[in-house]
Amino acid sequence: MKTRTLGRQGLTVSELGLGCMGMSEFYGTLDENESIATIHRALELGVNFLDTADMYGIGANEQLVGKAMKGQRDRVILATKFGIQRGDDPASRGINGKPEYVRQACDASLKRLNVDYIDLYYQHRVDPNVAIEDTIGAMAELVHKGKVRYLGLSEAAANTIRRAHVVHPISALQSEYSLWTREPEDEILPTIRELGIGFVPYSPMGRGFLSGQITSPDDFAADDFRKNLPRFQGENFYKNLELVDRVKEIASQKNATPGQLALAWLLAQGDDIAPIPGTKRRTYLEENVAAVEIKLTSEDLDRLDAIAPKNATAGDRYPQASMAALDR
Numbered sequence: 001m002k003t004r005t006l007g008r009q010g011l012t013v014s015e016l017g018l019g020c021m022g023m024s025e026f027y028g029t030l031d032e033n034e035s036i037a038t039i040h041r042a043l044e045l046g047v048n049f050l051d052t053a054d055m056y057g058i059g060a061n062e063q064l065v066g067k068a069m070k071g072q073r074d075r076v077i078l079a080t081k082f083g084i085q086r087g088d089d090p091a092s093r094g095i096n097g098k099p100e101y102v103r104q105a106c107d108a109s110l111k112r113l114n115v116d117y118i119d120l121y122y123q124h125r126v127d128p129n130v131a132i133e134d135t136i137g138a139m140a141e142l143v144h145k146g147k148v149r150y151l152g153l154s155e156a157a158a159n160t161i162r163r164a165h166v167v168h169p170i171s172a173l174q175s176e177y178s179l180w181t182r183e184p185e186d187e188i189l190p191t192i193r194e195l196g197i198g199f200v201p202y203s204p205m206g207r208g209f210l211s212g213q214i215t216s217p218d219d220f221a222a223d224d225f226r227k228n229l230p231r232f233q234g235e236n237f238y239k240n241l242e243l244v245d246r247v248k249e250i251a252s253q254k255n256a257t258p259g260q261l262a263l264a265w266l267l268a269q270g271d272d273i274a275p276i277p278g279t280k281r282r283t284y285l286e287e288n289v290a291a292v293e294i295k296l297t298s299e300d301l302d303r304l305d306a307i308a309p310k311n312a313t314a315g316d317r318y319p320q321a322s323m324a325a326l327d328r
Helices: 032-044 056-068 099-113 132-144 158-167 188-195 234-253 258-267 282-293 298-307 320-324
Strands: 003-006 011-014 049-051 077-082 118-123 148-154 172-176 198-202
Touching: 003 198, 011 077, 032 056, 032 282, 056 099, 077 099, 077 148, 077 172, 099 118, 099 132, 118 132, 118 172, 132 148, 132 158, 148 158, 158 188, 172 188, 188 198, 234 258, 234 298, 258 282, 258 298
Parallel strands: 049 077, 077 118, 118 148, 148 172, 172 198
Antiparallel strands: 003 011
């Protein structure tokens, strides 16, 4: 496993990270023992970049990650996020970027994770009612106090990133990016590369769609949140399945799975990109890690651009209310 540098402040991570969200919520059946074993296996394979957030499982995911890395803190580059608040109703969402909340959220995360510091601290969603300068100012205080090492943003617009970067250097932007979500190429990637900010794509395999394992809407458990996403519903599902079939064809020629090909494509987009495929099982982790060995030629990349161009995917990434919460 090679490493990549995110930003210009010294943050170095494994070229593939591990998204831990699904270990605690959103993707069907949970198994804490297997999840912890998956994190341990990731560390064995050289994957040191673990991604969580305070809203995943309403704190449960941070507790799980903290438990898994007990005694191994020095082997982990730990990323977590704040800013999405959830109440008694599991479906309710609020966004909070107030400085006093930033401080409270960080202290709560440190306690749940059972660590003294967070390597990379993201604002999970931009609060439209709080100036980004105020939020980043509070985050910068956490750096000065030694509670946080590097700062990040998630799903932030180009102008927001610029304003934030003036207050304190931003090391990484985390946003959705994959063969079926290519919007960052228009404005976001040029902006962060101008500023020297690294990119951390989440859902790099299209929330599992690009794995090739999903063939029917009936493949999802009743509590799998993907059932509520426009891209997984109705005619959109079957149109997107055609895209995956085209990816499968190229993948078979490379002796790879479509998921591995999707990850290899992302890794080929630049050395400043470190995807964080999520999984809660060792089998899929090992399959994902093998993607770093796949070398794509310029011809391979051209073919993938042709079969999965921008805007080829049918449906929005999220339901309307969640799309409205994105900083665009």
